[in-house]
Amino acid sequence: MYPGKYAAETPDKVAATLVETGESVTYAQLEERSVRLAHVLHEAGLRPGDVVALLSENNLRAFEVYWAAIRSGLYITAVNHNLSADEVAYIVEDSGARALVASHGKAEVAGAVAAKAPGLAVRLAYDGPVEGFASYEDSLAAASPEPFADQPHGAPMLYSSGTTGRPKGVRPPLPPVQVSELGDALVGLVGKVFGVGADTVYLTPAPLYHAAPLRWCGAVHAHGGSVVMMRKFDAEGSLKAIEDHRVTHAQFVPTMFVRMLQLPDLVRQSFDVSSLRLAVHAAAPCPVEVKQKMIEWWGPILAEYYAGTEGNGMTMIDSEVWAAKPGTVGRAVLGTVRICGDDGAELPAGQIGNVYFEREQTPFVYHNDPEKTRESQHPQHDNWTTLGDIGYLDEDGFLFLTDRKSFTIISGGVNIYPQEIENALALHPSVHDVAVIGVPDPEMGESVRAFVHPAEGATPGPELEQEIIAFVKSRIASFKAPRAVEFVGSLPRTETGKLVKRELKERYAKV
Structure with missing residues (x-):
């Protein structure tokens, strides 16, 4: 299941399109270019288990690099270009990368990185020159277009976003199959679960250095569908892309839903999103009210x-259930969910504890960090x-995340979940955006503080602070309400919308 199958069957079919430029790559082009790059990497001495690093903004060349690695038994490490x-x-x-492929748009950083990484056997730059790098286009033009007879399956080796510390490399075992196999x-x-197939048109508005965008785009290509990629998320731009490209499947994070819902009604209603068959969301728990409003707007297609990133398990839930x-975030479709106390004892339905996935074998390690790998494992069960x-799990096996x-x-002494x-x-x-953290309190140990980015037209100050605190008390238990609200101009989020609370805590500690 890889582009070569569709290059033979439907060579002129568009494999991927970049929304902002209209540029596209066909399956025939994706196949040939990834084969040529595979030869370049092989001739430089890379062998199965080696790592190819990619430093690029969202760019169609990224898919060529991805498939060159996947068809060569290599790990692909897409690096956060910010x-x-x-x-x-x-x-x-x-990561131990032996090759670094970079875009011209990241020339300054790429050049500095290459000077710090003497172990690189290959340095290639596309869309323009980068000091110390060979031309990607020239290198591919000189390479063979014939696929290797042996094409062992590679895998992504991605680094966590680092929302709670330094990024960790997630290294899965390489599958013992050829690239044409699952x-x-x-x-x-x-x-099987999300209905992706050859007729799929999949919108990805998130950066490819994150696990879900990269792996889902690869999965769409494995099924012969078409990827519609945005350079970066834009609420109105996403709706326009759905209409213009007749998108059938799209993936978002809850923050993106909030931004689309904050658009004026006339703007939201001006776009035709009727082609959408499935809107997938993940990366963070979605507020119930946000999801209800999206279902009211788009129908029960969420x-x-x-x-x-670790790929250790998955739960899934459709709109109707x-x-x-x-x-709920659903029931397990990969692995078995176990809820355990800090002592490792499994807890009954309804009790809050640590969420584990059980698999037949340990599905990953944190690269060069056996201590973190051990911390991720159950005290008695490595898998x-x-x-x-x-x-917690309810009596029917549905998982509810607390935080x-x-x-x-x-x-x-009471647990409060932000x-x-x-x-x-x-x-x-x-409220345009909000984050909640615990801050030191001499009496209570910690107290709840909300950091609020006010919506346009809202006036920050004591009156709005009290309104927000009262609003929380009207919806959940009063003891959970923030003691104070701090108004800020922005909150630290990754490009996929995840709050980087470590940065917020560090910022508060300096005040």
Whole structure:
């Protein structure tokens, strides 16, 4: 299941389009270019298990690099292109990358990284020159277009977003199959569970250095569908892309839903989104009210999943089942969910604990970090692994997430989960964005503080602060309401919308 199959059957079919430029790549082009790059990498001495690093904004060439690695038994490490040169160099060195492919748009960082990474056997730059790098286009033109007879299946080796610390490399075992065979469980799941096939037109508005965008685009190509990629998310631009490209499947994070819902009604209603068959969302729990409003707008086509870069398991829920159990992230479709106390004992339905996925074998390790790998594993079962989230199972086996364990606020000995407070405020008309953390309190140990980016037209100050606190108290238990509200101009989020609460805590600590 790879582009070569569709290059033979439908060579002129568009494999991917970049929304902002209209540029596209066909399956025939994707196949030939990835084959040529595979030869370049092989001739430079890369062999199965080696790593290719990619430093690029969302660009169609990224798919060529991805498939060259996947068809060569290599790991592909897409690096966050917003990082500093030192941060990128850390990932390139930590991963042991033997090749670095960069875009001209990242020339300054790429050049600095190459100077810090002497172990690179290959340095290629596309769309323009980068100092110290060979031309991607010239290198491919000189390489063979004939596929290797042996094409072992590679895998992504991605680094976590680092929302709670330094990025961690997630290294899965390489599948012992050829690229033409099923080597990634996600590929099977997107076909069987999410209905992805050759007629799929999939919109991805998120950056490819994150696991879901990269792996889902690869899975769409494995099924012969077409990817519609945006350079970056834009609420109105996403609706226009759905209409213009007759998108059938799209993937978002809850923050993107909130931004689309904040558009004026006339703007939202001016776009035809009737082609959408499935709107997938993940990466963070979605506030119930936000999801209900999206279903009212788009119909019961939302599907939610819970999973992570680690690929250790997945739950899934469709709109119809969710309506009967609002707030759940579904039942397991990959692995078995186990809820355990801090001592490792499994907890009964309804009790909050650490969320583990059980698999037949340990599905990943954190590269060069055996301690973090061990911390992710259950005390008694190596093949039970956690992403650090807490939640509970109901009596029917549906998972409800409470928050990340590291974000829990302990105030007066009582656990308070920031996500619940953030959900309550997500659609408050005066709130554009919100984050909740615990801050030191001499009496209670910690107290709840909300950081609010006011909506346009809202006036920050004591009056709005009291209104927000009262609003929370009207929706959830009063003891969970923030003691104080701090108004800010922006909140630290990744490009996929995840709050980087570590930065917020560090910022508060300096005040």
